[in-house]
Amino acid sequence: MIIRGGIVYDPANGIFGEEIDLCIDRGRIVEDAKGEEIDAHDLLVMAGGVDAHSHIAGAKVNAGRIMRPDDARLGMEQATAVCRPSTGYTVPNCYAIGYRYAHLGYTTAFEAATPILESRHTHEELEEIPIIDKGALTLFGSNWEVMQCVRENDLKKLAAYVAWGLRASKGYGVKIVNPGGGEAWGFGANVKGIYDPVPNFDVTPAEIMKSLAQVNESLRLPHSIHVHFNNLGKPGNYTTAIESLDLFKDIKPSRMRQVVHVAHMQFSAYGGTSWKDFKSEAPAIADYFNKNHFCTMDIGQILFGSATTMTADAPLEYGNAHLLHTKWSNHDIELEESSGVVPLVYLRKNPVNAIQWAIGMELALLTKDPWNVILTTDHPNGSPFVNYPEVVSLLMSKVKRQEELSNIHELASKRTTLTGIEREMDWCDIAIMTRAAPAKILGLEDKGHLGVGADADVAVYDLRPEEVDPSTQHDLVKKALAVAKYTIKGGVLASRDGEIMAAPVGRTFWVDASVAKEDEERMMEDLKEKFDRYYSIKLSNYMVQDAYVPNPVVIKAGALPVEEVAP
Amino acid sequence: MSGQEMKTRVEEDVLCSFCGCLCDDLVVEIEGNKVKNVRHACRLGASKLMGHERIRTPMIRKNGKLEEVSYQEAYDRAAQILVNAKRPLLYGWASTVCEAQKKGILLTEMVGGILDSTATVCHGPSILGIEERGLSGATLGQIKNRADLIVFWGCNPAEAHPKHGLRYSTNVCGFFTPEGRKGRKVLVVDVRQTRTAKNADKFIMIATGSDFEVLSALRMFVAGKGEFVPEKVGGVPKEELFEAADMMKAAKFGAFFFGLGITHSRGRSKNVGNALALIAELNAHTKFVVMPMRGHYNVAGIGQVAAWETGFPMSIDFSRGTAYFNPGETAACDVLSREDTDAVMVVASDPASNFPRGIVENLAKVPVIQIDPYENPTTLLAEVVIPSAIAGVECEGTAYRMDGLALRMKKLVNSPHPSDEGVLNGIIESVKKLRGTEAEAKAPNEASA
């Protein structure tokens, strides 16, 4: 296949809007190819989008579906010769997730949080999502074995456990959510700060985070630790964010990437002491990211309208439900985690929501290097991913931002700096924030770029970058990005002008890290005891069996030389 | 063959494919290709795994009598019935694995039918309650390790989920509950004194159909508005309810299990909604979780699979080419009572025994296809009977425990029969074949028209 004449933005390879023909053979970008030609003359061409943080599969996503038939009814689409029926808006069914990412020109998405114990379920859903490649980040932040290793200050044993946990969950990386808080929630409590000990476990969230970061690097995992900070969603929490970030300053990365990725920074960039004097501290956070380069973030933009919040931060969700008097689901997972789900609507005239909206914008615009700040809505917490084109068009147009500011609660202008921000992103910034940087941050070497050897995941948009001025013609930008002209996934034309042409099966990335045998044996002794006495199932029934990941890409890591095995 | 020649194997950590407890600690002795002995199971589980008289071959009813046919003939006949029907109902799914459930959903989509599960006649109201309120839940291990108060409301695990107490709730020892039963309180609420009630620290017998009122009274006490509670609610003196509410508030970690006593008494989904609200409100005072006591081993699974595949957990109508859910209109009993379905496929269940009588009479009026390892009263109504392997004994697959935990069922012995998934695949292929020939037959007409 050859994609002819497109205006290519491939920042990872130093290509910033050049007319280039892309050749594709057997699922990869190659020097030269024959066969089908796709006419992309003068159109915007980028690598397939990569979503590094999205809640697309597993128990809490399905809990959201089950408690929200109202949401399912919002997105009903009929089956076609290629497609199964679609439903849902904030919590779409599996098929809709694949089709809608493809319509956006996205070809990869990572589920942001799966407890080890419930990973079988996560993979059952991931497997049903068509077209896109995927993976899942495994939760470690309130895990009893993790806390035991940290308490004993036995980082080798911890490394053995993390490697084992990734294998058991067929997970891709280390996710930490409100460290220690999930355990405290077991008795309805929470941790209040990073030095507040976890009840009954005699470790602090700071110790948990730092130890996991060290172990992540000793295992040379492709992704860094991926953290949802303590106190997320609370006024004044930016100090917790900065305090937490400082923990990782001296840790050396084992690969060419950050040592910590901060999830949905918007929810952790809050000033004030209560919802009354709530304000933005995004400038302080952006300043930190401008001065320090060991950390990256995704913005977690909120958009006005319906959302379904879902997170392993269960006390946060209880708080949301209590505050908003809305329905609430909670799910505690023995020895590992807790989680919650609460539907809500972000309102333009609500001062808190208006300020939250502006904070996301500030973070993206004030952080100078787009490689350090990637685009997410923390789907479906801030908004469903189908609304990414709205976020992009806002980032590219001051005009559009000012229009929105004049429509929303005035405190968004007073308690944030957004009004004064002149920056308008260009296509290069956008290509970095939506593909190149998320792929680099995740450690996916063949994604997010269009160099020879890369996966042939390509998006062609019906927009002439040399003619359209995104600043004034932001509506054209939004329209073009919402429905890719062509989305090619692994060399197959998956979507054309909003129609699914083919629904190839996606692959699932997971990480197999090796550790020293004696460390593993020591760790297994702990685990045997935990299974004999505390888990409700047998150790032999715990690990996700191969049958649940029929199309794996196993990334090897650990002390051994790094090699990649793609069966 | 003599016993000595037969090789004996022992399989450990085997899952039980009977009730929603999905115990995974069974030890099964297998001789040759037969389950000889089952250890660590309760009697319900042991008898399920030991098996009993099976359907031997596929059958089609001819002149009123079931006659043996080949699998292919049975698939073709089933496909014909489904394709010719305007609104087929594909029902059951609780006692088979998720892999079969997925194929069942695909088949229902293909024939534009309605898919419903046995939840519709058991915990369907619970699902409606959850849609209204959400559910504060936990895995069973969380309850084992933490709960110092167990509430059983309208359920009788001593008879229906015999190992529940030993493995997960009342009697088990855990991290924060090292004393097991001694360190826990057990509160039972029911309309009669069940065996479960006999093991309780406190038993409250309520009048039949008064669940909603009694739950409301407890909510009032929890909210500190006890003065508005009448002297007697549901036949129970006010002080007794006050004590119960106090017991709940005083727990460090409470777990509330409920059964058909709530979902099938007056109020149904509203009772469940009220119970879920009570639990949510208790969390302002302490930690409390709630769980429906699911009956069949994988009835939770069909809810999960249907939700991720279609967006809805049950009663899904595909006749419009998309998934449509409107209980009251699209549930199995709704379409059967309106005589609004003209063919029914029953997979791994027995509606002839479990549906109300009038509805069974309507079921008898339409062609019924049955897929099941065992004969049951539904077989007597069936036009096509297709025997399948027993999931969790003769084939592998996924099941979801009552707390939503997915586990993998094992294959212990070989079966002469295909799995439910295999049977459904066979029917799907036959449907495609039929559709293919239909399309060919139509094509010339269309050309001339």
Ligand code: SF4
């Ligand atoms: S309690 Fe249920 S799952 Fe456990 S052995 Fe008995 S029937 Fe089987």
Ligand SMILES: [Zn+2]
């Ligand atoms: Zn998230």
